Amino acid sequence: TGTTRPLRILQHVQRSAKQGDALSVITAIDSYCSKVEWAMNVGDKKGEILDTVVLETRPRYVLELGTYCGYSTLRIARLLPPGARLITIEMNPHYAQVAKEIFQYAGLDAQVELLVGSSTVLIPQLKKKLDIEKFDLVFIDHWKVSYLPDTKLLEECGLLKAGSVLLADNVICPGAPDYLKYIRNCPRYRSQYFPAQLEYLQVEDGVEKSVFLG
Ligand code: SAM
Numbered sequence: 001t002g003t004t005r006p007l008r009i010l011q012h013v014q015r016s017a018k019q020g021d022a023l024s025v026i027t028a029i030d031s032y033c034s035k036v037e038w039a040m041n042v043g044d045k046k047g048e049i050l051d052t053v054v055l056e057t058r059p060r061y062v063l064e065l066g067t068y069c070g071y072s073t074l075r076i077a078r079l080l081p082p083g084a085r086l087i088t089i090e091m092n093p094h095y096a097q098v099a100k101e102i103f104q105y106a107g108l109d110a111q112v113e114l115l116v117g118s119s120t121v122l123i124p125q126l127k128k129k130l131d132i133e134k135f136d137l138v139f140i141d142h143w144k145v146s147y148l149p150d151t152k153l154l155e156e157c158g159l160l161k162a163g164s165v166l167l168a169d170n171v172i173c174p175g176a177p178d179y180l181k182y183i184r185n186c187p188r189y190r191s192q193y194f195p196a197q198l199e200y201l202q203v204e205d206g207v208e209k210s211v212f213l214g
């Protein structure tokens with residue numbers, strides 16, 4: 001048919017959301033994905049937990065692993081104080097192209113730095129490439145097997161500081177058991193689980209908030 005789910009989400013946004021209004025774009029995506037086609041956005045319920053963490057952390061530097069169509073990126077971007085930087089990493093070029101168009105439609109493209117490539121390759125380049133020192137907040141939401149190795153990579157690359165917050169989505173469904181075991185037992189983190197439901201479904205899932213203690 002030549003169409004893809006991300007393109008159908010984009011089309012729905014263009015038809016039903018107000019240009020330049022990020023909240024109406026977020027609402028349009030939630031409406032489409034709860035009524036027409038499920039998609040792997042963090043969704044409205046866990047999205048509220050994400051919003052709360054962004055607001056209480058007041059981050060200046062934010063990293064997101066896994067952009068997909070840019071739904072969670074928009075949720076974060078709209079809450080950032082002026083001058084904050086939000087870097088989001090997506091390895092699928094088609095998803096990244098759709099996300100870019102969604103950021104433009106929402107009027108938030110100037111607030112977002114979208115990097116196309118694998119997190120494993122890009123994380124070690126961030127300091128030099130983007131002139132970033134440390135991240136205040138990292139939203140981890142790419143493939144679940146990569147949560148743990150990429151967290152260790154962030155540590156090794158010196159991208160975390162005392163007080164940095166990691167927020168990991170889908171720790172129950174699909175689940176990231178090795179990540180949870182590490183982050184809950186490592187004395188360098190203080191970790192807390194927030195129960196919720198998988199996006200757009202009545203299935204148990206939740207997010208794990210972990211503060212790096214240095
Ligand atoms: N955070 C998005 C949201 O809530 O709207 C959803 C992200 S989706 C669950 C996961 C995305 O991570 C997919 O688009 C996938 O292509 C991307 N991805 C998976 N592994 C990756 C990696 N190692 N590096 C970069 N992107 C990756």
Ligand code: MG
Pocket residue numbers: 040041042141169170
């Ligand atoms: Mg997710």
